[in-house]
Amino acid sequence: MSTLREQFNEDGYVILRNFLEKDQVNSIYTEARKIFAAQIKRVTGKSVDIDDKDAFENAMFEFFEKDFEAFVGTGKTVQHSFSLHRLGLDPKIENLLKEVGLANPVIGARAAMQFNSRFLSKDGSKHWKLDAHQDWRTGQGSLDSAVIWFPMVDAGAEIGALQVIPGSHKFGLQASSASGYQGGITSSLKEEDFIQTEFKVGDILIFSSFLIHQSGNNVTNNIRWSVQLRYNNLDEPTFIERGYPMAYIYKPETELVTPDFPTKEQLLEVYS
Numbered sequence: 001m002s003t004l005r006e007q008f009n010e011d012g013y014v015i016l017r018n019f020l021e022k023d024q025v026n027s028i029y030t031e032a033r034k035i036f037a038a039q040i041k042r043v044t045g046k047s048v049d050i051d052d053k054d055a056f057e058n059a060m061f062e063f064f065e066k067d068f069e070a071f072v073g074t075g076k077t078v079q080h081s082f083s084l085h086r087l088g089l090d091p092k093i094e095n096l097l098k099e100v101g102l103a104n105p106v107i108g109a110r111a112a113m114q115f116n117s118r119f120l121s122k123d124g125s126k127h128w129k130l131d132a133h134q135d136w137r138t139g140q141g142s143l144d145s146a147v148i149w150f151p152m153v154d155a156g157a158e159i160g161a162l163q164v165i166p167g168s169h170k171f172g173l174q175a176s177s178a179s180g181y182q183g184g185i186t187s188s189l190k191e192e193d194f195i196q197t198e199f200k201v202g203d204i205l206i207f208s209s210f211l212i213h214q215s216g217n218n219v220t221n222n223i224r225w226s227v228q229l230r231y232n233n234l235d236e237p238t239f240i241e242r243g244y245p246m247a248y249i250y251k252p253e254t255e256l257v258t259p260d261f262p263t264k265e266q267l268l269e270v271y272s
């Protein structure tokens with residue numbers, strides 16, 4: 001029996017079944033839906049039951065169509081929920097990272113959440129799906145940097161769970177047309193080399209940031225809600241040598257998002 005670390009080093013990834021408490025995953029999923037529900041109410045006038053999956057997700061699609069800007073803002077806001085960030089710092093996660101070799105883990109990028117559906121994309125663009133890529137290109141952190149990916153709903157091929165090429169973390173950094181959406185590895189990859197991952201709520205995937213992976217194809221009418229956590233290892237020699245580069249750019253808007261807002265009166269009301 002190989003150890004978790006040996007398996008990780010060999011394949012570039014490991015799926016851990018029942019690693020998270022279902023309640024812990026649900027609290028992130030619930031908080032995200034509540035945040036969306038508040039804006040759905042404002043934009044569509046509908047009070048949606050977040051537990052009525054189809055009705056709620058149809059309301060998400062309506063919100064997306066009616067106020068794209070607010071949808072984007074809300075989509076970013078759910079990435080800042082307490083429950084999501086709490087999980088990213090959970091000792092269980094820290095220990096797992098150490099177990100696969102990140103002796104001194106540090107956050108590589110803000111915890112992220114995705115809600116993938118073709119109904120949440122503009123003009124048939126592929127914005128809701130990532131082509132084959134290696135996460136290291138976006139993070140550029142330690143050579144042993146790792147990513148944790150898990151869905152917040154049961155997910156297999158139909159709803160487009162992640163697809164990975166086992167062992168591809170040892171292929172080296174691949175040429176790529178872009179590091180984010182709408183672009184990916186330019187060398188020819190064979191579809192048959194990808195393995196379709198499958199998950200029940202609570203299962204997680206941890207993979208090397210050099211592992212080649214891509215979004216599956218969500219052919220259902222539902223949203224594939226997922227979380228991504230990224231970490232570097234502060235003790236990795238080339239990361240130290242390169243001065244701990246942080247390739248993620250996080251910057252404020254240069255203009256007021258809401259022109260002429262706020263008035264002094266609005267502020268006085270807050271602090272009255």
Ligand SMILES: O=C(O)CCC(=O)C(=O)O
Pocket residue numbers: 114116129130135162213214215216226228
């Ligand atoms: O969730 C997905 O479909 C893509 C996620 C992914 O590839 C990533 O975050 O690097």
